[in-house]
Amino acid sequence: MRKFALIGTPYLWLFLFFLVPFGIVMKIALSDIALSIPPYDPKLDMSAGWQGIKDFFVALDFENFVWLTGDDLYWKAYLSSLKIALISTVLALIVGFPIAYAMANSAPHWRPTLMMLIILPFWTSFLIRVYAWIGILSKEGYLNQFLLATGLISEPLQMLNTQFAVYVGIVYTYLPFMVLPIYATLERLDESLLEAAEDLGCTRIQAFWLVTIPLAKPGMIAGCFLVFIPVIGEFVIPSLLGGSDTLMIGKVLWEEFFSNRDWPVASAVAIILLLILIIPIVLFQRNEQKQRELEG
């Protein structure tokens, strides 16, 4: 019995806080918009008894999902989100790997400090940090002032409200999620493996490509998923730093929900987003498990 309670607790948690809300959202997605509170129909009327339940299920349909396929705004937003997430992930990898590599190769007594510096931004509110980028990237911002002062440009550049600003914001925000898993794999890398590679005829650079990179791969994959998955649904960064041309599904979702008060369509958008995310999440879990087996 105690064993059952122990195993059951996480399942109960998942049921209450994932499956039940998902069911509710799914139900809303299958409903129709209505001018009422809450703003959708049908609502379950238990007083009507069996007939009420029957009427309720008959009224549910996939109209909203069909609607999503009809308007190209939605699939464009999904594609654009995927594109932005993909590019940001690659950028974060390009920036993050050298940072992780430098950390893993620094003197051991420096490592805790460097680790702290990577985690430190989390101590400030995410919103404030994104707002700070407005101060840096705007027309009168620090970056433009600096570039003007050094004479590199004669006119201030339009950086804020562009895709560029979105990428800067995303890479900046999600960089620790890329650095930390890569650092974890690189730090464990046995120095003698590189010496063995050199001993067997590799140059330092060959040893890096043939030993360091393959052994850091699980960390790199984990980092990529940890960036890619949340960035797809990212809403705050594109809405604060991106212009009207930055189309992301998170923003669309927000607008459907709050501006249009179309809960059913917003719910359908969310359901599709979840389905899209399941694929990378499953792949991520697979990678983790493979890594554990390798070490076990």
Add this chain to the structure above:
Amino acid sequence: MSVEDFAPWDDPQATPLIRFENVTKRFGDFTAIDNISIDIFEKEFFALLGPSGCGKTTLMRLLGGFETPTEGRITIAGQDMVGIPPNKRAVNMMFQSYALFPHLSVADNIAFGLKRSGMPKDQIAARVEEMIKLVRLDRYAKRKPHQLSGGQKQRVALARSLAKAPKLLLLDEPLGALDKKLRTDTQFELMDIQEKTGTTFVIVTHDQEEAMTVASRVAVMDEGVMKQVDTPAQIYEMPNSAYVADFIGDVNLIEGKAQPMKGAVKIVTADTTMKAETDNSFAKDQKVTLAVRPEKVSISAKKPTKVNNAVQGKILDIAYLGNLSTYHVELASGQIIKAQAANQRRLSRRGFTWEDSVWLSWTDTAGVVLAE
């Protein structure tokens, strides 16, 4: 000494494969290798023996090219090794941790070095097969290192380091991670492989038994200095210092004052006066140490006749090892002498027990007189 004996170090005409000339290596203030000069010859199985931190691993890393000497010169096959990186040396190393690439299979680990050398593919496959056969891992070629036992990993590491047919193979504590039984088996396997391939082996170990078993010559190191370089038998029978005598095997060290004689020396100790033959000359009253191995000390109930060296003492302790027993005998001065005797009789019929008064004796040639 017969002509067939392998002893190039006794031949002044022989050119060494490896030559250390006054090599010193410092790490900051710490001197890891202190002015070492040594020659190692082709096809030798050379053991570097010493306690941890004595510089034996540093010496090996100097050969591998992972460290550069602070002073002095290392030549391999007549070529000065200054500035030559590990990947350009005809030297391969077997690492203490084995350093197998975890992402590659056994066959790919062995092929790793061959691929770098630009060997044609079919030749690589043939060579890998040959090496896998050599270390008897035929059934494991496709496995990853984490699916192998310690002994199997050790053999993969050996095969990988031998695959490129190096002139010189360095082995850093190759058997350290194996249990005793497996270690003994592997020692003979190593000697076999060394003979088959004709490669020069330099092995680092802290296990004196291992060094004695496998090596053609042993170098005993301490604090960056080579104390003695000699064949295992010479090191055991004719140690040149109390340190070496003590480090290799068990030994009784008896201190005393010298009274020189012709071809021998009398040693006056707290308990008695003993005689030992020696070729070295000592000054009168010079402090000397007599090193006698326990198995060369006889134990008897009555005072032995016809022997110059006999002392009386009391049995303090008996270490029963099965085939042998080691008796710890305390002399009147408090010095403890170990005597080893084969247990030819069953335990119940053994002659001596604790607290017994016994006589210890040894011949004039049993010990080595050391000035120290």
